[in-house]
Amino acid sequence: MPPAIETVDLVKEYGELRALQELSLTVEEGEFFGLLGPNGAGKTTFINTLVGLVRKTGGEARVFGYDVEDDYQQARDAIGVAPQEFNVDRFFPIREVLEHKAGYHGVPADEAADRADEVLKRVGIYDKRNERFDWLSGGMKRRLLLARALVTDPDLLILDEPTAGVDVQLRHDLWELVTELNEEGTTILLTTHYIEEAERLCDRVAIMNEGRKVTVATPDELKGRGTDTIAVGLESTPASAPELGPYAHETTLSGDRLEVRVDDGGSIAPRLLNDLEARGYEIADLEITRTSLEEIFVDLTEREDRSVTRSTAESASDGDESETSETDTPPKREQEGVA
Amino acid sequence: MSVASRQLQSLIRREVLRFVRRPYNTFLPPLITNVLYFSVFGVILGSRIGTISDVTYIQFVLPGLVVLGAISNAFENASFSIFHGRWNEYIHEVITSPLSHSYTVAGYVLASALRGFIIGGLIIGVGFLFTSIPFAHPLYLVSFGVVTTTLFAGLGVIGGLFAEDFDHLTVMNQFLLRPLVFFGGVFYSLDQLDGLAYTASLLNPMVYMVNGVRYGMLGMSEINPNTSLVVLTAATVVVLFINLLLFKRGVGITD
Numbered sequence: 001m002p003p004a005i006e007t008v009d010l011v012k013e014y015g016e017l018r019a020l021q022e023l024s025l026t027v028e029e030g031e032f033f034g035l036l037g038p039n040g041a042g043k044t045t046f047i048n049t050l051v052g053l054v055r056k057t058g059g060e061a062r063v064f065g066y067d068v069e070d071d072y073q074q075a076r077d078a079i080g081v082a083p084q085e086f087n088v089d090r091f092f093p094i095r096e097v098l099e100h101k102a103g104y105h106g107v108p109a110d111e112a113a114d115r116a117d118e119v120l121k122r123v124g125i126y127d128k129r130n131e132r133f134d135w136l137s138g139g140m141k142r143r144l145l146l147a148r149a150l151v152t153d154p155d156l157l158i159l160d161e162p163t164a165g166v167d168v169q170l171r172h173d174l175w176e177l178v179t180e181l182n183e184e185g186t187t188i189l190l191t192t193h194y195i196e197e198a199e200r201l202c203d204r205v206a207i208m209n210e211g212r213k214v215t216v217a218t219p220d221e222l223k224g225r226g227t228d229t230i231a232v233g234l235e236s237t238p239a240s241a242p243e244l245g246p247y248a249h250e251t252t253l254s255g256d257r258l259e260v261r262v263d264d265g266g267s268i269a270p271r272l273l274n275d276l277e278a279r280g281y282e283i284a285d286l287e288i289t290r291t292s293l294e295e296i297f298v299d300l301t302e303r304e305d306r307s308v309t310r311s312t313a314e315s316a317s318d319g320d321e322s323e324t325s326e327t328d329t330p331p332k333r334e335q336e337g338v339a
Numbered sequence: 340m341s342v343a344s345r346q347l348q349s350l351i352r353r354e355v356l357r358f359v360r361r362p363y364n365t366f367l368p369p370l371i372t373n374v375l376y377f378s379v380f381g382v383i384l385g386s387r388i389g390t391i392s393d394v395t396y397i398q399f400v401l402p403g404l405v406v407l408g409a410i411s412n413a414f415e416n417a418s419f420s421i422f423h424g425r426w427n428e429y430i431h432e433v434i435t436s437p438l439s440h441s442y443t444v445a446g447y448v449l450a451s452a453l454r455g456f457i458i459g460g461l462i463i464g465v466g467f468l469f470t471s472i473p474f475a476h477p478l479y480l481v482s483f484g485v486v487t488t489t490l491f492a493g494l495g496v497i498g499g500l501f502a503e504d505f506d507h508l509t510v511m512n513q514f515l516l517r518p519l520v521f522f523g524g525v526f527y528s529l530d531q532l533d534g535l536a537y538t539a540s541l542l543n544p545m546v547y548m549v550n551g552v553r554y555g556m557l558g559m560s561e562i563n564p565n566t567s568l569v570v571l572t573a574a575t576v577v578v579l580f581i582n583l584l585l586f587k588r589g590v591g592i593t594d
Binding site: 014048051052053054072073074076077079081085087091097099103104105106107108109112148 | 345356427429433435436438589592594
C-alpha cells in the first residue's frame with residue numbers, strides 16, 4: 001500500500017516568495033501525523049496543494065499513490081479536509097450542505113442523507129441540522145467543518161488548526177473524536193499551533209519553518225533531543241556556583257537554589273548529587289524538569305532561522321568582502337500570512 | 340447511475356435549488372419588469388407605432404424581451420453563483436471534490452441555462468396576457484433558447500471566475516449585456532437602419548439571437564435563422580471550451 005501522503009521536493013512559489021521549499025514528507029497509512037510550525041511556515045499551503053486549492057510550482061505530491069494533479073479525482077476522493085477558515089455554503093441548511101458534499105463525491109442521494117445525519121450526530125450538532133451556517137455558534141461551526149470532512153468517509157482526514165479558538169470542552173471532544181477515527185483506521189494529518197495537542201495525539205510530527213521541513217520525529221524522540229533542568233535546593237546559600245563536570249551544560253545559582261541544565265535529568269541526577277556532596281554542599285530538595293516539546297519546537301525553529309539567516313548572509317557576502325558573514329538580526333518572516 | 344453522473348447531478352441540484360428557493364430574487368423581478376415593458380412599449384407606445392412587417396409592435400418586441408430576460412438570468416446565475424462561492428470560499432466544497440473539470444463546468448452551465456430558459460418561458464407567458472403568439476417554428480424557438488442560454492451561462496462562468504468584486508458583475512451585466520441587447524434589434528427593425536449602422540449591427544451577437552427567437556415565435560427574421568443558429572452554436576462551443584480551460588488552470592480559484 002502506498003503512503004497516505006508522499007511529497008518529493010515539493011515547491012510552491014508566489015513570485016519571489018517560496019512558500020514551500022523542496023519539501024519531502026511521507027505520511028504512512030493509518031498514521032496520526034502532526035505538522036507543527038509558526039505562522040507562515042507553509043502548513044496550509046502544503047495542505048491546499050494536496051486538495052487542489054494551490055498549484056504546485058515543482059516537485060511531486062501523491063495521496064495514496066495518486067498524483068494530486070494528474071489523478072486529481074482519485075486523490076481528492078480520498079481526502080476529507082476541515083480547513084482553518086470557515087468556507088461553508090451559506091445558502092442551505094447544514095444538513096443539505098453535507099448532502100451536497102457527499103453527492104459531489106458520488107454518494108447516492110439517500111445514502112448521503114443518512115451519512116449527513118450520522119456525522120451531525122457524531123459531532124454533536126444534529127439538533128441544528130435545519131439551521132444555516134451563519135446561525136451557528138463558533139464552536140458549532142468548527143464541529144460542522146469536521147462533519148463535512150467526515151461525510152465522504154475519507155481515508156485521509158486533514159485537520160488544519162481544528163482547535164484554534166475553541167473552548168476546552170470542544171477541544172477535548174474533538175481530540176476524542178479524532179483519536180477514535182484514527183483507531184478505526186483513518187490516516188490523520190493535523191496542523192496545529194498547540195504543542196500539547198501534537199504531543200497528545202500524534203504518532204509523529206514534522207516541524208516546518210519558512211516552507212522547509214526542519215525535522216520529523218515522534219514527540220518522545222523530539223523531547224529526548226532537549227535538555228532537562230535539575231533544580232537543587234541547598235540548605236545554605238553558597239558564595240558561588242560550583243564547578244561541575246562536562247555533563248552540566250549550564251549552571252545557574254539564585255540564592256540557595258541551583259539550576260543545572262543536563263541532557264538526561266534522570267540518569268545525571270545521582271551523579272550531580274554525589275558531586276555536590278563531595279564539594280560540601282548540603283542538599284534540601286531536588287526537582288527534575290523535562291524540556292517541553294514547546295521549548296524544543298522554539299529551539300528548533302529558531303536554530304533553523306539562524307541557519308537560514310547565516311547562509312543568506314554568507315551567499316550575499318560571496319561577491320562583496322565588506323559584507324558581514326553573520327548577523328544577529330532576526331530573520332524577516334516573509335511568509336507571514338501566506339499560508 | 341454512475342458515480343460521475345451522481346456527482347454532476349448533485350452540483351446541478353445544488354445550483355438549481357439555490358435559485359428556485361429564492362423566487363423573489365430570481366423569478367419575480369423579470370416578471371414585473373416585463374409586465375412594465377409590455378404595458379409601456381407594447382400597449383401604450385405600440386398602438387401609435389402600428390405594425391412592423393405585418394406584426395403588431397407588441398408582437399415584434401416580445402421575442403427580444405424574451406431573449407433579454409433569458410440571457411440576463413443565465414449570465415447572472417452562473418456569474419453570481421461562482422463569484423459568491425469564491426468570495427465566501429465555499430466553492431472549495433466543489434473544487435476539493437472529485438468532480439471532473441468538465442462536469443464542474445457542465446453543472447454550473449446547465450443549471451444557469453435552465454434558469455434562463457425558465458425565465459424566457461415565463462416572459463412568453465406574460466406576453467400571452469397582452470397579445471397572441473403564433474409559434475411559427477417551435478423547434479427553432481427551443482433550439483435558439485437552448486443555445487443562447489447555454490452561451491450566456493458559459494459567459495457567466497467566465498465573468499464569475501474573473502470578477503474581483505461584486506461591482507464587476509454589475510458592470511458586466513449593465514454596461515455590456517444590456518447595451519448589446521438594446522442595440523440588437525429588440526425594439527426596432529434592422530431595415531430601419533442605414534448601411535453603416537446595419538453592418539455594425541451584424542457584428543452584435545444579440546441580433547442573431549433576437550432574430551432567431553423571433554423566427555421561432557413569429558415566423559419572421561431579418562437574418563437567415565440557420566446562419567444564426569450555426570454562428571451561435573459555434574460561439575457556444577468556443578465559450579464552453581474556454582470555461583473548461585479556466586477550470587483546468589484554476590483561474591480565480593486556485594493560488
